[in-house]
Amino acid sequence: MQSNALYLHVYQKILEGIRSFEYDENSPLPAERVICEKYHVSRATVRRALDKLKAEGYIYTLPNxxxxxRPQVFEQPLTKFYSFTDELKNSNIVIYNHIVEYELIRIDHSLAKxxxxxxxxxxxxxxxxxxxKEYPLMLETTYxxxxxxxxxxISFLENRGSLYEYLRNTYGFHMDRAVESFRPVNPNARERDLLKIPTTTPCMFLERFSYENHSIIEYTLSIVRGDKYSFTVNLTL
Structure with missing residues (x-):
């Protein structure tokens, strides 16, 4: 087999392992020596295959x-109102919801203000x-x-139900506008456990106020995995 075909063969095999989740996100690939032995190729061939995977954004390297x-990152434009479920559905990505907690409460002074x-x-x-897919992206608390x-x-919202879709269809909910703010945050132990992240994974805190007829009709606090989600703004002059 020619050298070009050899490194492309190794590249394709590793890529298949990434796409089939044989290699989890942020997990190390086998050492170069192990890959050499597995596919009976030289270290130079393995390095060409790894360089191609890195150039295409499938892997990253850490010195020594x-x-x-590399984890898949979901991108969300901020130039218009967005629904987490609807936006990712448009990219043919299936969304799963797990109801961690639900209760009817009386709001305290701080929340009322x-x-x-x-x-x-x-x-x-x-x-x-x-x-x-099988990766938690965010922990969302909505009032x-x-x-x-x-x-x-709750049964509708569990698994794949969209909250906005439910509110529109059931109550004729129509949002006039939303105000959202972002800041970095260190999640607590419970949040890290639910999101399945180590202490080294960065997160963002999102606070959203949604309005209907000039009144706040939804208040949502989200802890979003910074290694899995990015927000973009397209600015023009």
Whole structure:
């Protein structure tokens, strides 16, 4: 087999292992010596294959530590309102929801002031773990006023249900605008455990206020994995 065909063969085999999740995201690839022995090729051939994988964004290298599988990152433009579920569905990515917590609460003074509602007003509190494929992406806590949304069908939202779709279809929910802010955050132990991340993985904190007829109708706090999700803005003059 010619040298070009050899390195492309090794490249393709490793790529198949990445796409089939034989090699997990951020996990190390076998050492060059092991790959050489497995495919009966020279180290130069292996390095050409790894260089191609790196150039195409499938792997990254750490000095003196070898090559690692680069995680897939989901990109979200910020130039328009977005629904997490709807946006990723448009990219043919299946979204899974797990309801971590649901309760009907009376909001305290701090939350009432933030949301411009009376203290003690009844709100639905919904905590969901949002995932794409088998990777958790974000932990999302949403508050919805009980006076506007009398009941929430948790069974619909579990797994693949879209909250905005449910609110539109059930209550005629129409959002006028949304205000969202971002900042880096260190997730706590519970959040890291649910997101399945080590302490070294960066995260972003998102706070969203959604309005209907000039009133806050949804308040959402999200912890988003920084290694799996990015937000972009296209600025023009």
């Amino acid at each position: 530590n070898g090559s690692f599988v 933030k949301l411009a509602y009376p203290q003690g007003a009844m709100f639905h509190k919904l905590v969901r773990l949002r995932s794409a 919805l006023p009980h006076e506007r949304f009398h009941t929430i069908d």
